[in-house]
Amino acid sequence: MKLRINWKQHLKTIIVFLLIVAVGGAIVVVSGIAPIAASSGHWEITKWFLNFSKERAVATHSMLIEVPDLDVQSKIVQGAGHYEIGCLQCHGSPGKVPPRIVSLMTPKPPEIAAVVPEREPQELFYIVKHGIMLTGMPAWPSQERDDEVWSVVAFLLKYPQLSETEYQQLALGDFEKQSAQTIEGVADDALTVPHEVIESCAGCHGVDGQGRDLGVFPKLAGQNEAYLIATLNAYQADRRHSGTMEPVAGRVDEEIIKGVSRYYSQLNSGDATISSAGTEENPEGIARGQEIATNGIPEQNVPSCVDCHPTSRAPYNNAYPTLNGQYADYLELQLNLFKQRKRGGTKSANLMHAVVDHLKDEQMRDVSLYYESLKFNE
Ligand code: HEC
Ligand code: HEC
Ligand code: HEC
Structure with a gap:
């Protein structure tokens, strides 16, 4: 006997299933029980889903980005200067934790020294230029030019090795307030x-x-x-x-x-x-x-x-x-x-x-x- 797949029947089952998911989702959202509170953090499944989408998006969008020469002292210093005024409030710096209010964000801004080794330079570039939607991670203020963003990436690549003094020297030079x-x-x-x-x-x-x-x-x-x-x-x-x-x-x-x-x-x-x-x-x-x-x-x-x-x-x-x-x-x-x-x-x-x-x-x-x-x- 020939095994016949009843496509019509399958299609019906799929449509019914999708309808149930959509209605269920709508009930969760409309009823207001879906948590949006930063205080309780994400459900594990939400966390997994958001992270997975982020990883896929970053990988896909950064695939064709060409990386310039980044091991250049002037770029590293320029990036450090920007980090000091534009990133440290959320991510802290060597020897300095960010203010407590930042630890109440969901997701929390990660420690830069921990994320950099996991990332390719072009991925860092993509994240710093475009930010990450629905997190506190902002986009670069000026989308017109990329050279400044690359300088920040040049600096981030050095970040995990920096001591507090080395960081100060890069970000501010000899300047003391x-x-x-x-x-x-x-x-x-x-x-x-x-x-x-x-x-x-x-x-x-x-x-x-x-x-x-x-x-x-x-x-x-x-x-x-x-x-x-x-x-x-x-x-x-x-x-x-x-x-x-x-x-x-x-x-x-x-x-x-x-x-x-x-x-x-x-x-x-x-x-x-x-x-x-x-x-x-x-x-x-x-x-x-x-x-x-x-x-x-x-x-x-x-x-x-x-x-x-x-x-x-x-x-x-x-x-x-x-x-x-x-x-x-x-x-x-x-x-x-x-x-x-x-x-x-x-x-x-x-x-x-x-x-x-x-x-x-x-x-x-x-x-x-x-x-x-x-x-x-x-
Ligand atoms: C984090 C480092 C940084 C800080 C802090 C900073 N600047 Fe700048 N500034 C730059 C960079 C980099 C440029 C070049 C930007 C460009 O290419 O347009 C620049 C450019 C300028 C220019 C344009 C110069 C020209 O010849 O066209 C002026 C004016 C200026 N800054 C004034 C200031 C003033 C005033 C302050 C303080 C209120 C300040 N900057 C703080 C980094 C900084
Ligand atoms: C207002 C707070 C805030 C500021 C300012 C900020 N960030 Fe973030 N950043 C975040 C948050 C929140 C995340 C976590 C996003 C996530 O988990 O998906 C993040 C994530 C990151 C990541 C890691 C992304 C990953 O998943 O590997 C890098 C790298 C990063 N930020 C760099 C920077 C740099 C460089 C600057 C300055 C140009 C900056 N951030 C400014 C809040 C901030
Ligand atoms: C007709 C007048 C004019 C002529 C001729 C001219 N410039 Fe300019 N230039 C300007 C003006 C005006 C600005 C300032 C733009 C602004 O205000 O943002 C400027 C800005 C610049 C800047 C940026 C300076 C800074 O601090 O950011 C450079 C570099 C420059 N000019 C180089 C040149 C060179 C090289 C030539 C000759 C090949 C030249 N300019 C000819 C009018 C002129």
Whole structure:
């Protein structure tokens, strides 16, 4: 006798089963007995289901992500700086547990040292960029660019090995909140350091506005006051994109913005010979950069830069940024971001789009090296 499968009968059973599950689920939800209380945690089965979905989603979505070189000190430090202001509140840091209120979350933010060894870099990237829905894990504040997220991943990979002192050194450098209430400004006047600079800017930009010599935190010392104000407003309004600076600027009001901008603009910008760019070793690059800055590249339709970014401070009285003495790595990154239309900026930022579109990569490097080699007062 031939065994015949009665598909019709099976289909009926399946539909009835699904209906019962759907009605049962609806009764649980509508009746209000399904727990949403963080205090009681998840049922084991819910926990399993959520974890399973998370693992599958992370694996699938991170599959094709290409990992850049992450073993780079400046990236690690940049990531550490961001961790200090954007992650530590929930995840703690070496030697510091997060505040008790965080332990009342469901799910609890895990200890980073425990999760990192379980994850591939591209998975960490996906999680940090997109966050995890229905948990407290937030998405990266600025979805436009990935370079900053990679810096955080570079830092996370080092995290499990860090001692408390090593962490402090990476996240804040030599900065101590107790130090420097006044600092030398222009013309030997001592400036009082605004409270906000010590509380929220100095860890990355320094009390002296020198940006920790790494090329990732721009110098603010001697920058144009009007440009600083307009830029902080642009970060606040999500017109300039940075996952690190947008939340920082979002926390301060207009009075504070004016105060810190005034302060940093009054500082000398100091020597500009320290960045990772190694300007001294590339006099040819600087010379080529000088040519571009001064005369532009007529055959490529690139205007000269000095029209808007003069190399001397004297006649300089507009809201455009000074580039003199700024880190070459930072300038080059900004030029690339302009080119990809990912930088954003103040209302005048689109002036730069026409400028960068015809610049080649090596020309961006050269002109950045040239501006870095200039001193503030030249
Ligand atoms: C408001 C609290 C909060 C903040 C701020 C926060 N996280 Fe989380 N994070 C969480 C929670 C909650 C989880 C647990 C999610 C889960 O279990 O699915 C988590 C999970 C993670 C995980 C592990 C995911 C896994 O399953 O392996 C990593 C890695 C992580 N966060 C990194 C970061 C980084 C880096 C930052 C800063 C850019 C950050 N988090 C900021 C709450 C936070
Ligand atoms: C966690 C590190 C960090 C902290 C803290 C921080 N910054 Fe920044 N800042 C950065 C980074 C990184 C950039 C570059 C962002 C970009 O590419 O747009 C930046 C850029 C800037 C710029 C743009 C500079 C330019 O030449 O266009 C200004 C202005 C600025 N920060 C001011 C501040 C002020 C004021 C504070 C304190 C209220 C502060 N920052 C706190 C890391 C930080
Ligand atoms: C027509 C005027 C103009 C010209 C010409 C010009 N720029 Fe700019 N540039 C600007 C403005 C305006 C900004 C500020 C954008 C903002 O406010 O967000 C800027 C910003 C920049 C920045 C970012 C600075 C920072 O601190 O973030 C770099 C780097 C830069 N320009 C390089 C150049 C180079 C190199 C050239 C020449 C090849 C050049 N610019 C030519 C107007 C100009």
